[in-house]
Amino acid sequence: MRPWVAPVLLAAALVLLPFVGNEFLAYQIGLFLLYGVAAQGVALCWGRLGFLPLGHALFFGLGAYLSGGILKAAQADAVWYLLLPLAALAPAVLAWAVARLVFARSYHSGPYFSLITLALTMLGFLAANRFSSLTGGFNGMTEIPELPGLDRYGAMYWAVAALALVSTTGLTVMLRRPIGTLWSAISQNEDRLQFFGFATDRMKALAFGLSALCAAAAGVLFAPHQGIVTPQTVGFLLSTELVIWAAVGGKASPFGALLGAVLVGYASSELRDNFAYWEVVVAIAFMAVVRFLPDGIAGFVTRLLNRGPATSAQISAPVEAAPAIFPASRSSRAELAFDDVYSGASGIAIINGLSLKLSGPGVRCLIGPNGAGKTSTFNTLTGRLPSQSGSIQFADQKVGRWAAWRVARLGIGRKFQIPSVFSQLDVRDNLAIALWANRLHGLQSLSNRPKQWQTPLLQELLNLFPALRNSLDIPAGRLSQGDRQALEFVMMALPEPRLMLLDEPCAGLSPGETQRMMDAIKTVAQRLDAAALVIEHDMSAVERIADHVYVMHQGRLLAEGSLAQVQANEKVRAVYAGGHK
Numbered sequence: 001m002r003p004w005v006a007p008v009l010l011a012a013a014l015v016l017l018p019f020v021g022n023e024f025l026a027y028q029i030g031l032f033l034l035y036g037v038a039a040q041g042v043a044l045c046w047g048r049l050g051f052l053p054l055g056h057a058l059f060f061g062l063g064a065y066l067s068g069g070i071l072k073a074a075q076a077d078a079v080w081y082l083l084l085p086l087a088a089l090a091p092a093v094l095a096w097a098v099a100r101l102v103f104a105r106s107y108h109s110g111p112y113f114s115l116i117t118l119a120l121t122m123l124g125f126l127a128a129n130r131f132s133s134l135t136g137g138f139n140g141m142t143e144i145p146e147l148p149g150l151d152r153y154g155a156m157y158w159a160v161a162a163l164a165l166v167s168t169t170g171l172t173v174m175l176r177r178p179i180g181t182l183w184s185a186i187s188q189n190e191d192r193l194q195f196f197g198f199a200t201d202r203m204k205a206l207a208f209g210l211s212a213l214c215a216a217a218a219g220v221l222f223a224p225h226q227g228i229v230t231p232q233t234v235g236f237l238l239s240t241e242l243v244i245w246a247a248v249g250g251k252a253s254p255f256g257a258l259l260g261a262v263l264v265g266y267a268s269s270e271l272r273d274n275f276a277y278w279e280v281v282v283a284i285a286f287m288a289v290v291r292f293l294p295d296g297i298a299g300f301v302t303r304l305l306n307r308g309p310a311t312s313a314q315i316s317a318p319v320e321a322a323p324a325i326f327p328a329s330r331s332s333r334a335e336l337a338f339d340d341v342y343s344g345a346s347g348i349a350i351i352n353g354l355s356l357k358l359s360g361p362g363v364r365c366l367i368g369p370n371g372a373g374k375t376s377t378f379n380t381l382t383g384r385l386p387s388q389s390g391s392i393q394f395a396d397q398k399v400g401r402w403a404a405w406r407v408a409r410l411g412i413g414r415k416f417q418i419p420s421v422f423s424q425l426d427v428r429d430n431l432a433i434a435l436w437a438n439r440l441h442g443l444q445s446l447s448n449r450p451k452q453w454q455t456p457l458l459q460e461l462l463n464l465f466p467a468l469r470n471s472l473d474i475p476a477g478r479l480s481q482g483d484r485q486a487l488e489f490v491m492m493a494l495p496e497p498r499l500m501l502l503d504e505p506c507a508g509l510s511p512g513e514t515q516r517m518m519d520a521i522k523t524v525a526q527r528l529d530a531a532a533l534v535i536e537h538d539m540s541a542v543e544r545i546a547d548h549v550y551v552m553h554q555g556r557l558l559a560e561g562s563l564a565q566v567q568a569n570e571k572v573r574a575v576y577a578g579g580h581k
């Protein structure tokens, strides 16, 4: 389905509604459109970024109370109307600040975040009841005047319809831009994004702020639309309904959330007046949709519309040179030094006094028996396993306890033993995300142009791995193990790191694929004038690519030198023979 179809259909439906129905129906639907805009905020966080806000009514209600208070004050002085945009912005800033605090502490904190939003909405409900001089308490803030010239049962509908159209179109456009691709990537593999240098905690906080802006803007119109704001508008029940509407309509698209609110909300209100057990019907309908249509009604309809014969191959996009990597100040040489580093987890020492130096370009291998601490060395360097003592220095910076995204921005790329890609995104999007790493900034994420970026290195790598060039439109999760290893390697290289950390890049590869991977590692290291540190168990592979070898045992460096030198080392021989303690 073409991207503009849904917004055009929505606009047509919104325009026709008052003429096909009547003004009162438009007034009723207007209320559910407002709830739908708030539900779009829930859908953005839940359906796109993968964390579920359970207290979104807080921002809807805050917007409504602020707007109600402003409109009541404006009776005396019209200048108050200028404050209305602030009624939408203030809850959004609050939401951003809460998310910033929670995600900065632990960027993975999905369930905790949901519980915190739940607690906040309950606090909001209490406050709305308690501070009755401001809010009207249990009875609510009443006698809120209409917006000038917008009769509650007449022209106000057009303001509501305009908001619904703007939010649906705006969000739909954003989801198709780089920011939308990055949001999807967060829900699929947040760690991978961090290792590309994306501060996902900040991206999630911004998205939550945007979702609260949707809810608060809807709340701002709710107050003059209804003329009353009660504590229920900030409460748990409405928060839950927003989640249900998003789920039933389809949380993956802004259109779905709006549809869910209008269909379920309107049907429930009709049932409520005519059927004593209406809640049972709504609950059964909800369970049926969740069970049989996990993508909601909009997801089901989209699948039906896309079912036809495959369209002709995608025309390749025009090409644009990607901008230079930032920050420009980062070191041009890989200078890495571990000095007596200790790190561990759950009271177990894993890295145990590791000292290791690496300077300048070239391919080195890190070897050692299973459990020697090789992967943990990478984890300690890239912020996954915080160092407890000692120092780790890269490019004149002490990086021992830095977040993964900060280390990545210094020019350290990482490839994992089990290839870590964005499985549900196609290969083209996977490559685009890697290309955006350390290049995309600010408003560029809202533009289509970064989707057309190319670099000479990308073309060279696609020539080295032609299977990827032929799979650009296939989801990365459907690639073979060999192609997935190749994809992750290419993605690791595209941000042009100074130091490449490669954890068993040939695991699961055939001899031919292993040879190709070895060649690619050497080519990229030379091309970027970069250093590569490769964890490898296969000594013939080590012999082929490494000028220098580090041997680890029990969390520390046991020996280093050429492969021949370390193979002749007595301590190394004892460890590999199983005799060393």
Ligand SMILES: Nc1ncnc2c1ncn2[C@@H]1O[C@H](COP(=O)(O)OP(=O)(O)OP(=O)(O)O)[C@@H](O)[C@H]1O
Binding pocket: 345, 346, 348, 350, 368, 369, 370, 371, 372, 373, 374, 375, 376, 377
């Ligand atoms: N988060 C953790 N919690 C507890 N123990 C851990 C943790 N991470 C690693 N270990 C332990 O630390 C030791 C070193 O693990 P690591 O994965 O670094 O070894 P390795 O040298 O990479 O081994 P392999 O070659 O098998 O991948 C192992 O005994 C492992 O079980």
